[in-house]
Amino acid sequence: MALLRVTDQELVERVLQGKAEAFNHLVSRWEKKLYNYACRLTGDREEAMDICQDAFTRAYEQLSQLKDPGKFSFWLFKIARNFCFSRYRSGKTQVPLQREKEGEDAIDLENLLSQDHGLRLDSGRTFELQEMQLMVRGALDFLPFEQRETIVLKIYEGLKFSEIAELAECPVSTVKSRLYLGMAQLKKILTEKGQG
Amino acid sequence: MNCEKSRDLMPDWIGQEIDAGELKELKNHLHACTTCRQELAQLSGLRGSLLSAWPDEPIPRPIRFEFDRPSPANPWWRFQRWPLYLKSSLTVTACFLVCLAGLSFSRTKIQLNQGDFSITFGEGTAEKAPASKVISADQFQSLLKKAVADLDQRQNLRWQELFQTREEAESRREVELRGLSSKLHYLETTQNLVWKETLLNKSYVESLARDLYLRTSQARSSQP
Secondary structure, eight states: OHHHHSOHHHHHHHHHTTOTTHHHHHHHHHHHHHHHHHHHHHSOHHHHHHHHHHHHHHHHHTGGGOSOGGGHHHHHHHHHHHHHHHHHHTTSSHHHHHHHHHOSTTOOHHHHHHHHHSOOOOTTOOOOHHHHHHHHHHHHTTSOHHHHHHHIIIIISOOOHHHHHHHHTSOHHHHHHHHHHHHHHHHHHHHHHHHO | OOHHHHHHHHHHHHTTOOOHHHHHHHHHHHHHOHHHHHHHHHHHHHHHHHHHHSOOOOOSSOOOOOTTSOOTTOHHHHHHTSOHHHHHHHHHHHHHHHHHHHHHHTTOEEEEETTEEEEEOSSTTOOOOOOOOOOOHHHHHHHHHHHHHHHHHHHHHHHHHHHHHHHHHHHHHHHHHHHHHHHHHHHHHHHHHHHHHHHHHHHHHHHHHHHHHHHHHHHHHHOO
């Protein structure tokens, strides 16, 4: 219980004073949140796990470069975000990238779900919760990285627009625009397939 | 408020960062505009769907570090992460300082006297520098004469060495010239001999040709 009262800043300072074990407390504090963030951003559990591991390793190695120890979590998320983005750019997440290029008409969500999850969507069917989850997750795959990232950070992580803008290194107005466009795109995909 | 402004405020609504004044304006517009009301309702519903579609999951394998690697607080670890140019320059400086400290510790004396470099370790064998003193004009003159005489002597020695080298070079040159002239003489003699032999051969061939011509003409005259 005493550890819960210790702030990130104090733990970072302990690590920098030579008590390396304190870093494991930081890891246990943030690993679940970071894993879920990476998972929602990549859509792949194993990749999210790898990104988590890499992000914590990088954070440990560069901890002395952290200017404001109070912003450890923000800094950690930024490292993870950069890993996700570089993997997206290097083409590891091929499916969303290809679908995005094909355009709206080429989107075949039914095919995606039947391929990826062994499911078949029937017309006029009321989706069960599990199927709805798969459909929403599948629809997120069609979004560009920036829109997906904004939705994840705003809806799931509950960050402020200004924090997202700092993380993504863009103006607040761009963040708002990405959120609106991303949501509108998701709505369109889900409505079309729900009706289809 | 029009529909365009209403759409601009929708991200703030979804993100729950809309201020009270704008919220009031938006609500007023939504009462009047069915299209915007429906769109916002759909987006709000989608927000709820997103949240329920992907709840937080537990991490499959908790991450824990084994700290066999040095801590970021360790100076050696920090030094290793410095750029190469910084590390190398610091290492060279440190080595230089260590050498300097070692030399001063062993009371090393380094002297450069009239081009002669000398280095002495330890105090016992070191030559003590002469204490400065006032000298008279006569002493100064005698010291000056001595220095000039030393200089002359050294210069003479240098001249002698130079002459000796020159003589040696000349004698070597003479020997080489003699050898060259004898070779030339031999070449001339050989050429003369070849020439004579050529002349002899030529006269012999002429006599043979003349003899052959005579014989041929006699044979023709004797035929009927």
